Amino acid sequence: EAGVAQSPRYKIIEKRQSVAFWCNPISGHATLYWYQQILGQGPKLLIQFQNNGVVDDSQLPKDRFSAERLKGVDSTLKIQPAKLEDSAVYLCASSLDPDMNTEAFFGQGTRLTVV
């Protein structure tokens, strides 16, 4: 089966610019996650969707980050305006059902460099 697709793979922007990342989860997966992985650190959960509803966005910097999951399938994560400290790999993951009896499958990520 096809895995989690993310685009773009790489993005370089100047600070104060805006950027958007796209994620297409595995077909049928109800849960979708966005993680931020700063170099040398573990992934940090930014936001979790259950279908098209937000379950947890407690660690999302809402003054500059936003995410949506229209129709409960694809998702976009936006940063506006970007800061230098936003440089990281942004990982999208999906899992099958709300009971969490499956693991999360990860995309290859989008590497963002803010200069």
Place this chain on the structure above:
Amino acid sequence: AQSVTQPDIHITVSEGASLELRCNYSYGATPYLFWYVQSPGQGLQLLLKYFSGDTLVQGIKGFEAEFKRSQSSFNLRKPSVHWSDAAEYFCAVGFMNRDDKIIFGKGTRLHILP
């Protein structure tokens, strides 16, 4: 608060030697437990997972992990490492509450000496 701790940031072992990577969690009930591996420039790949049942879990690439409830630990082991095992290893914990979120440790980078 829920948390995941990987106490070792870096570990170096010789090729052919045994390996144990430590993971501890803080949670009031039994969580779901995962180990992921991340090679440079690659995505996260699941090595193994524990949901219930036998506390010794076998995974891919010869890895295994043991869930010890009394120690709140889920350490990853391999009897004989290969140079290709050099990577970053992440312990992750899924918490069974209404959020059902997965939290990652900060990772352990494994270096292999020839």
